[in-house]
Amino acid sequence: MSVRDLLSPFAAWKNLFRDPVTIIDPLNDRPGAPRYRGFHQNDMDKCIGCGTCETICQNGAIDMLPVDGIETKQGDSGLRPRIDYGRCCWCALCVDVCMTKSLTMSNAYTWVESDPDAFRFTPGVDKKHWDNAELGYHRPEEHQLMAKVRLPMGEMEPETRIESFAEIVNGYTIEQARLEADRCVSCGLCVATCPAHMSVPDYIAAVRDGDYERGLKLLYETNPFSGICGSVCTHKCETTCAARHDGDPIAIRWLKRHIMDQVTFEQCRDIVGGPRPATGKKVAIIGAGPAGLTAAFDLAKLGHSVTVYEAFDKPGGMTRWGIPEYRLPYARIDQDIDVIRSVGVDIRCNVRIGKDILLDELHNSYDAVLLALGLQLGRATRIPGSEHENVRKAVDLLRQATAFEDFGPPRQAVVIGGGNVAMDIARTIARLQKKEFGRVQVTLTALEDLAHFLADPDEVKEAGEEGVVILDSRGPRQVVIENGQVTGLKTWHVKAIFDEQGRFAPSYDETDEQMHAGSMVIEAIGQMTDVSILGDTLTEKLTWNRGRLQVDAGGRTSEPWLWASGDMVRGPDVVSAVADGHRVAQSIHEMIAETEQPK
């Protein structure tokens, strides 16, 4: 101890001559830092109510609730996060995992209120003074807590795949599937979008866990055509996937396929569980496509005796006769149908109703009859020259290709249409040309411009890679016939497809005329149902709506014994047909159960 120790403490007095460091008016003079994690903001234009914020909140401070004025729609649950500031700890994990970046935090940190309940609020809906604050915590661009990019699906090179009808895509490996499945946030928006309401997040979780048995069980709960859907589903689920707002949507279809790749036929059969005790009721189904067979599967599982009549020599409907093998190998169709057979569904092929058996006979010997005819007839353009025998319908050619019939593939072909069927036939013809002539000469003309093609973007891309020349905004005018032979197609440039009222009425620029050379012109502009089997009397009796059979919500026609489902009433795609099959089976079963009841 020294004299210094006695005097030095008095140095504190020098603060008398210093300015105070206290901020006089902190509410105004002290804004939060630019990345301050203050009160929440939610951009209602971006929020899709996926609930990821609610899932990650470790305090349970966030509840997803319906909000007045916000409707549930495709890709939007209609719910919005309500935050309880009595529980929130401002960790901002909700902001970090927000799939649309709609949830952010302002730099506001003062909020005075006498009502404690006011501190439980819905950002973006309940207006607050910080709603328009620009500063505050927003998820930094590189700060990613989940992968944005989809695992690429391995597929054959264009040069190799054009050589044969072998399947193009390889399917994911277990490791790839696990990584892709890991990206899913289990929001369930896809479940609402899927026509069959498949439990997508759950089976993706099964892929993550490597539990394929569980995954398979989940698939069969909603879709007996999972093998087929895994390859060719139109995957509407992926268009509403929350992940697409900031990155690629989850490859839901490929993950479904992955489950089917990992299991054996025996496992599928065991999960479905064999024939059920018979109820003694009989149902006839006409058409062994996805709708008819799904209904057959459901009804057979309920114990009803189901007979399916199929006009062609193999079941599968359009999945077999319309989809080329390089997209959907026939073995996969056979496996799905064999599983359906294993519950006791009797499929009788080569039986054409109206010719081999009359519809009336079915009416008399069965408790219910279901029409699942599909869309087997191609629509015609009816342009001059289209009556020529070398102007063909895409569906007919695809069917012939499947049956390995030689329809004489043209050296040069022109396809009219921009949908998936147009792509299918163009690519099928391309393969046949490659085999026969060693080169591809297919021109595809579509009404739509490239941005609005009805076909899957992947299909368009792959067709282009395989040598198909794709011309957009071309309207067919005339099939040119010289010396009795088709020599090509004349088209005009399309100015607009729809008129001001939104009706289909294409307008053309007649000065922009092109000639596309080809010895065959193929129409792929849509399909319709062959309803000739109904016969005149029944056709007269039934109620129709714009050329389609009118059915109620359960698929029942105006005749109480007759139901209709699948592409002929709605669609066209496999998963919609499956969903319709379920609906109609439920309706038929309810009718049967009603008649069982003692009067």
Place this chain on the structure above:
Amino acid sequence: MTQNAPFFTPDRSQYPAKKADGTLDIDIASGKYLKLWQGPNHPGITGNMSVELTVCGDEVVEGKTHVGYLHRGFEKLMERRTFIQCFPIVCRICVPEPDFNEYCYAAAVEELAGIKSPERADWIRALILEMGRINSYMMYLGGQAGALGLGVIGQWTTYARDLMLDRFEELTGARIYHMFIMPGGVRDGLPEGFDKRMEETLREVESTLKDVYDVMFCNAVFKKRTVGVGYIDPALVDSYGITGPNARAAGVAKDVRKDQPYLIYSQLDFEPVLGQDSDIFTRADVRRRDVLVSVDLVRQILAKMPRTGPLMATVPNVLHWKIPRGETYIRGECSRGEYGYYLVTDGSGYPRRVNVRGPSYTHAVSLLERMIVNLNISDVASLMVSLHTYPPEIER
């Protein structure tokens, strides 16, 4: 124990007598002893704990540390939360210096999940840890002085600490619970102009420390109350698990940053601060000098750190992050000594066990209970603060 303390002679520690089993023979009914609770609400206590004193006159004959005022149970909470959900919880285990929890937890998760945090993130982590250390010491200095009635020191150090909180706010988005060091990396890089503002803050810290030195360390009263009081025998350091400044003030050079360098400490130039006398004054002085080391380290980090590069490693989807079976212990040198996280995972999406090794556990329970005997009641607060304890580390 009090051999270096001239004001504590004669040694009265022989009463009360010991019973055959070694415990003290204290008969409260005799009127000779008095039970005195220091805490939990008491200016001389370091937060949510209390010390049950048995006194004879004004001398402590026995002291018992009591916890149980923090009804939270962090370790148990974490067993019911996913790995990412634990991240906002851990910082709450130590309010004045939360970042060690974030770092140790993140590093433990990263190790078991087989993830390597990017180099740039490691530098920012070290920066945050040193900033937190300065803050923790600033709070300590105020507390140590306050325990002896020197209230003005706390006001000054709080000011300097507040400036550092401003830097935390602009870097991490929060002042106290930063929640910035995530498993995988850190949330963001340094904001624009951060270096300049940090330099201003460091100067302010240094200037405050100079004032603190004049008024607190060159102060006859402070010295009279602290020199020779609360002696820790260097021989006890290992057997009692004493770490950090408490050990270094006894001349034992223990510093995890040096002994087992983590993050980027092997690339920094510094020496652990040592003391000799191992009393309250020395411990305070070691901490004061340690602030200066940290100030220097912050400058070194800012000068050497990479300014570009990734800040987060690729982590699995945090919503269903599962970590394979494993266990690990991650340690770091916090302002109170060795901070450690023992993490056990069982392949599920939840930690099987998280055990937090806070240095206060050994310092404020076994060590304090030993040192408190024979102390004057008025020195209890000063001793306790000098061990620099944060009760949530004891009661996790």
